[in-house]
């Protein structure tokens with residue numbers, strides 16, 4: 001396979017679902033893949049999986065007069081700033097921040113076992129600008145470039161518009177839209193320097209069909225799609241490509257990870273109706289295809305020197321997107337309402 005964008009890929013989050021599938025699929029295609037998770041150092045092939053104790057390394061930024069080496073937790077004082085790495089001892093299971101205080105303190109990338117043929121996990125919270133920057137700087141320091149970025153990190157919040165607080169709406173956008181924006185902003189200077197790159201933004205068919213009781217989710221994905229459209233033209237002269245991938249319902253941890261608005265409980269005027277609609281979407285997701293179909297769509301974009309602006313995943317959804325162009329919007333709204341029992 002011709003690697004138009006080099007050999008280094010970053011898949012934001014790779015601990016589960018679509019992202020895990022994407023990251024592992026790209027490894028199989030021969031790419032060196034960095035995956036991210038907030039739960040560093042939880043990862044495939046991670047020394048911190050299992051019963052430990054196990055050893056890895058963590059980049060540390062501290063204040064002082066020279067490179068510092070030690071064992072976490074680390075307290076560095078002085079005139080700095082100084083950047084170095086320290087060995088870190090991780091205990092036990094993969095579910096928590098077992099790598100300790102230094103990582104929490106500097107909120108920076110945490111490296112897992114760097115095994116050939118596996119995804120290298122680093123820590124990233126897309127809601128933190130510092131965390132995103134630290135992770136990207138870390139890869140650049142090691143590899144000199146990031147050729148491909150798959151912006152996958154995302155989550156859904158369900159509930160009626162009226163029951164959604166501004167904070168909940170912001171959280172939804174902070175992860176799905178601003179998270180994508182943060183990653184793009186920090187990776188672009190490096191891609192521009194190299195004169196090549198591919199940014200793949202994970203959207204959703206929902207961005208095209210305003211699903212009831214998922215308003216902030218579909219709005220955040222629609223925002224990602226529009227930003228991607230603008231970006232595609234902005235980057236045309238820099239040799240950097242942008243592609244949006246639109247999965248439909250896919251069987252992942254997304255359903256279980258969905259948050260519900262606080263005011264949407266039994267006291268809400270929408271309780272009965274939203275419960276019915278959300279049950280439909282949960283059933284559709286759990287009956288959806290394996291995330292490998294999305295990973296293959298991502299790979300299709302990567303294989304092309306000029307990837308399309310949008311890839312809708314799955315024949316059925318492609319047909320829906322095509323039909324959307326033909327019918328009046330009020331009819332589309334009526335059909336979507338019927339599908340979700342409104």
Ligand SMILES: NC(=O)c1ccc[n+]([C@@H]2O[C@H](COP(=O)([O-])OP(=O)(O)OC[C@H]3O[C@@H](n4cnc5c(N)ncnc54)[C@H](OP(=O)(O)O)[C@@H]3O)[C@@H](O)[C@H]2O)c1
Nearest residue numbers: 015017018037038125126152153154204249250252253254
């Ligand atoms: N599943 C579907 O039906 C479906 C359909 C259309 C589109 N999508 C989109 O596909 C993408 C992947 O979803 P998925 O189905 O694979 O869901 P998933 O299995 O729930 O994975 C989502 C992951 O996003 C990560 N995440 C959440 N907030 C984050 C943050 N602030 N910073 C970094 N990572 C964060 C979490 O990883 P950590 O906890 O490890 O950090 C979480 O495990 C999302 O953008 C989603 O909107 C999914």
